Amino acid sequence: MSSDDGEECLPLSQRPEWADVRPVPQDDGPKPVVPIHYRENFREAMDYFRAVYLADERSLRSLNLTSEVIGLNPGNYTVWHFRRLVLEALNADLHEERDYVDRVAERFPKNYQIWHHRRWLAEKLGPKAADKELEFTKKIFTIDAKNYHTWSHRQWVLLALGGWDDELDYCQKLIENDVFNNSAWNQRYFVITKSPLLGGLQAMRESEVSFAIKAILTNPQNESPWRYLRGLYKGDIEQLLSDNQVPEVCLQVLKSGRNFLFALSMLLDLLCFGFQPSDEFKRIVEGLTNSESSSSDTNLATSVCNVLETVDPLRANYWAWRRRTLPSMVC
Amino acid sequence: MDRSSEFDKMRHVASLELMMEWMPSPYESQEINRLTLAHFAISGLAILGALDQIDKDRVINWVLSLRAQPKDKAELEKGEFYGFHGSRSSQFDRHDGKDLVPNGSHLASTYCALAILRIIGYDLSSMDSESIITSMRQLQQHDGSFTPIHLGAETDLRFVYCAAAICFMFNNWTGMDREKAKEYILRCQSYDGGFGLVPGSESHGGGTYCAVAALRLMGFIEADILSKSTLWTTINVPLLLEWCIQRQGVDGGFQGRANKASDTCYAFWVGGVLKILGAYHFLDKNALRRFLLSCESQYGGFQKFPEDATPDLYHSYYGLAALSLLEEPGLVPLCVELGIPSPEII
Numbered sequence: 001m002s003s004d005d006g007e008e009c010l011p012l013s014q015r016p017e018w019a020d021v022r023p024v025p026q027d028d029g030p031k032p033v034v035p036i037h038y039r040e041n042f043r044e045a046m047d048y049f050r051a052v053y054l055a056d057e058r059s060l061r062s063l064n065l066t067s068e069v070i071g072l073n074p075g076n077y078t079v080w081h082f083r084r085l086v087l088e089a090l091n092a093d094l095h096e097e098r099d100y101v102d103r104v105a106e107r108f109p110k111n112y113q114i115w116h117h118r119r120w121l122a123e124k125l126g127p128k129a130a131d132k133e134l135e136f137t138k139k140i141f142t143i144d145a146k147n148y149h150t151w152s153h154r155q156w157v158l159l160a161l162g163g164w165d166d167e168l169d170y171c172q173k174l175i176e177n178d179v180f181n182n183s184a185w186n187q188r189y190f191v192i193t194k195s196p197l198l199g200g201l202q203a204m205r206e207s208e209v210s211f212a213i214k215a216i217l218t219n220p221q222n223e224s225p226w227r228y229l230r231g232l233y234k235g236d237i238e239q240l241l242s243d244n245q246v247p248e249v250c251l252q253v254l255k256s257g258r259n260f261l262f263a264l265s266m267l268l269d270l271l272c273f274g275f276q277p278s279d280e281f282k283r284i285v286e287g288l289t290n291s292e293s294s295s296s297d298t299n300l301a302t303s304v305c306n307v308l309e310t311v312d313p314l315r316a317n318y319w320a321w322r323r324r325t326l327p328s329m330v331c
Numbered sequence: 332m333d334r335s336s337e338f339d340k341m342r343h344v345a346s347l348e349l350m351m352e353w354m355p356s357p358y359e360s361q362e363i364n365r366l367t368l369a370h371f372a373i374s375g376l377a378i379l380g381a382l383d384q385i386d387k388d389r390v391i392n393w394v395l396s397l398r399a400q401p402k403d404k405a406e407l408e409k410g411e412f413y414g415f416h417g418s419r420s421s422q423f424d425r426h427d428g429k430d431l432v433p434n435g436s437h438l439a440s441t442y443c444a445l446a447i448l449r450i451i452g453y454d455l456s457s458m459d460s461e462s463i464i465t466s467m468r469q470l471q472q473h474d475g476s477f478t479p480i481h482l483g484a485e486t487d488l489r490f491v492y493c494a495a496a497i498c499f500m501f502n503n504w505t506g507m508d509r510e511k512a513k514e515y516i517l518r519c520q521s522y523d524g525g526f527g528l529v530p531g532s533e534s535h536g537g538g539t540y541c542a543v544a545a546l547r548l549m550g551f552i553e554a555d556i557l558s559k560s561t562l563w564t565t566i567n568v569p570l571l572l573e574w575c576i577q578r579q580g581v582d583g584g585f586q587g588r589a590n591k592a593s594d595t596c597y598a599f600w601v602g603g604v605l606k607i608l609g610a611y612h613f614l615d616k617n618a619l620r621r622f623l624l625s626c627e628s629q630y631g632g633f634q635k636f637p638e639d640a641t642p643d644l645y646h647s648y649y650g651l652a653a654l655s656l657l658e659e660p661g662l663v664p665l666c667v668e669l670g671i672p673s674p675e676i677i
Contacts, residue, residue: 036356148532
């Protein structure tokens with residue numbers, strides 16, 4: 001009689017199948033600190049768990065008891081550890097166990113121990129478990145598309161068990177659903193750099209730059225595609241400087257006169273790396289400055305910092321520091 | 332700095348003193364790491380400069396009672412970690428002569444235990460640290476990361492941080508391979524400059540703190556590196572700095588990841604990184620203070636968001652820690668990389 005869904009149940013002390021067990025109370029010591037006001041069913045379940053754990057009773061009723069305790073407190077890693085011992089001793093059907101874990105994970109999607117148990121299960125079931133694991137994580141993402149544990153698990157499944165075929169498409173879909181979902185952008189980066197089916201970062205760069213730029217132009221205030229674009233040139237500043245699409249997208253956003261904060265900070269970084277701007281850049285940025293403070297002697301990078309100090313006042317101190325610490329040869 | 336809105340210290344003291352004696356039932360789900368809850372309450376009171384009401388012997392006795400001890404040196408070699416349990420729920424009496432019941436002591440609980448003892452004024456050098464330091468090596472993985480318990484658990488940056496903090500507090504680095512840990516940390520730096528909890532995962536405020544604070548504790552980053560023109564051979568500092576500074580939102584609070592809502596605790600996690608880098612003055616302190624006070628509960632403690640109804644101990648502690656970083660009058664300064672008040676000042 002398991003209750004992994006938290007329903008009201010007869011107390012363990014009144015259940016005939018537990019009549020032979022003497023529950024072991026918690027010995028908190030004489031003056032415990034931060035004592036928790038346990039509910040009666042919680043206290044009782046833990047007392048019975050202690051009994052079977054100490055007796056090392058790896059039975060079906062023990063398994064059901066761990067389900068009850070997990071339902072009350074999924075964070076108790078001792079209980080999960082014992083559950084794994086019992087599952088092995090009973091040679092339990094791990095597909096049924098996976099169904100159980102599906103239900104518990106939906107109830108407690110932000111619990112570390114459940115995801116760890118899931119990983120243990122998937123390792124035991126082997127590569128054929130990949131599909132179900134990927135499917136399950138997708139299910140969680142329909143409720144919370146940014147669940148950190150779920151993304152970690154999905155990445156682990158791909159690396160350990162495979163299933164890369166549709167991953168880029170899946171990222172595409174998630175980004176289409178919510179272009180501000182930074183987790184989806186991170187996953188996209190993970191796929192293009194780690195997937196054995198794609199050519200790696202360099203091979204994917206061109207198409208991914210186009211993808212990022214399209215997203216930037218649609219929502220220039222979205223931090224994710226800007227970071228992603230920059231990330232496509234990780235460890236390759238030369239390529240970043242020689243690829244004129246990057247300054248071009250900055251220019252386009254600046255020309256629009258709106259939502260240009262990230263365009264400005266990207267331009268600043270390019271200038272610090274040695275980018276040689278055209279006059280058009282200087283004109284556009286000058287148009288954004290307070291005409292009292294601008295001067296024809298001011299270099300572009302300094303002007304950019306001045307604008308940022310004004311239009312991004314939250315980070316004014318940071319932009320002032322950037323201005324003071326500009327490389328000497330910067331334009 | 333604008334301090335026109337009041338920060339009511341005494342409300343927080345009262346709330347934490349109550350929690351020392353009585354935690355409501357919803358905390359059952361954190362039962363396994365009661366030591367962590369104790370750390371938040373005691374360290375919180377320390378930040379508030381209100382430790383004098385605490386019965387220090389009582390705390391010391393309770394904390395020490397959670398320690399796992401090997402029977403002998405031979406047992407120490409068998410692969411178990413002998414640290415502190417988070418609570419009685421992972422601590423079982425072993426049967427004489429039987430190895431039936433493995434000890435369930437935990438790396439994070441060990442960090443919390445040592446943090447509490449240090450704050451209370453217990454002399455850590457008088458403690459037998461050997462079994463902790465020796466056995467914690469078993470928890471380090473081939474890739475340099477740490478698992479928190481030898482029974483098997485997730486491995487990520489949180490436990491690399493705990494390991495570094497433990498070694499630091501004992502001033503004994505034989506407990507871990509620092510180089511390997513550093514390599515793992517470097518692999519966690521994402522393409523946007525922040526750090527994920529494991530390599531490949533999304534940049535995250537908590538992960539970033541664990542990475543940078545661990546590197547600092549291990550001696551791989553100098554203090555105030557921004558003011559020195561050192562070549563940054565370890566991590567991409569400019570990208571990290573920009574990532575951190577962009578976490579402050581228009582509401583003044585800090586978010587844990589790009590395009591997510593501001594949350595009290597990231598004022599410490601991300602603010603702490605900025606402090607370690609010597610870049611704390613880059614953030615907007617007035618705006619941050621306003622946000623934190625908007626997350627203050629009328630009952631004492633802090634909520635996750637302004638709209639939340641209930642405070643919780645975790646956000647309460649990190650809310651206080653964040654206010655300490657802001658140098659709120661009446662609050663004790665922190666040792667940022669340890670995440671606790673500096674004992675010299677308490």
